[in-house]
Amino acid sequence: MTHNQQLSIIVPCYNEEETVALFVAETDRQTVDLPLELVYYFIDDGSSDGTLEAIKELSRQHPRIKYLSFSRNFGKEAALLAGLQAAKGDFIAVMDADLQDPPELLKQMYDEIQKGYDIVGARRTNRKSEPPIRSFFAKQFYKLINQISETEMVDGVRDFRMMTRQVVDAVLSLEEVNRFSKGLFSWVGFKTSYISYENRERVAGTTSWHFWGLVKYSIEGIVNFSETPLNIATFIGFITFIGSIFLGLFYVIKAFAIGDPVPGFPTLITILLFFGGLQLFCLGILGKYIAKIFLESKRRPVYIVREKNV
Ligand code: UDP
Ligand code: MG
DSSP states (O other), rough: OOSSSEEEEEEEEETTTHHHHHHHOOOOOOTOSSEEEEHHHHEOOOOOSSHHHHHHHHHOOOEEEEEEEEOOOOOOHHHHHHHHHHSSSSEEEETTSSSSSSSTTHHHHHHHHHOSSSSSEEEEEEOTOOOOHHHHHHHHHHHHHHHHHHSSSTTEEEEEEEEHHHHHHHHHTOOSSSSSSHHHHHHTTOOOEEEEEOOOOOOOOOOOOOHHHHHHHHHHHHHHOOOOOHHHHHHHHHHHHHHHHHHHHHHHHHHHOOOOOOOOOOHHHHHHHHHHHHOOOOOHHHHHHHHHHHHHTOOSSSSSSEOOOO
């Protein structure tokens, strides 16, 4: 059956040899009544297993399977960008390869788009089958970032979403190298709707996220979408600077009035450490932002393609 309109599905893959075939089979099965022609864009993010072979095998069977393979692992954000740049079609969806993003939602997403929404996201109502400590920190991250950033980020929202061509073009018009997609999709605006679903486990393979990876990802999110840490640093620095002037005056006056009876060594050390620490803290925050500027100014490509069929 041929349809006039095309839905491109972007699938970032890192070591997903066991899941890609299952993914295509299940997604095809769940979308038979969708009045759209499906085209898959698999982005092999420098996998070290047989992912690329598995994808090529699929693309030999179906002409609607496109792929792009990176020269090394550039990260999921880079894979998403490559997919968005390569994808054609009127509607574009982003999905994980492990079937944690239920393909049956694609139909509902398309219905929402028909109703006039531009972006339809998927939102997990629970985080079961995820380590509790990870859920806890994830919750805290969303609380923090929504307090300190003007770009709203909804808790539980996955990268899984369907959007119109217009939205994709808007996201692609943002040329920054440091990409935090959750923030970018929210920043561009447009009419957004969310579909809730229960979390589910991967069909096969293992997650490539580790705790520190997620901590780093959170810091990226904060630094890319908020200037609050910079302001806090400036504020603390300013207050302590003023405070120390008064403290110095106080000691001078005290010394004139009643002399300096105690050598004052402990006080000195304490103050030294206090300011030393504070300065390092502020420098660290500043450094984080400067590092971003440094990366942006190099204008390096976000990814390098080694092989592709698109
Ligand atoms: N992924 C990727 N590059 C990476 C890490 C992950 O393209 O460096 C892909 C991975 O293959 C999967 C998706 O991103 O399709 C989500 O990864 P995963 O399932 O490991 O994360 P989780 O679902 O546990 O958050
Ligand atoms: Mg997953």
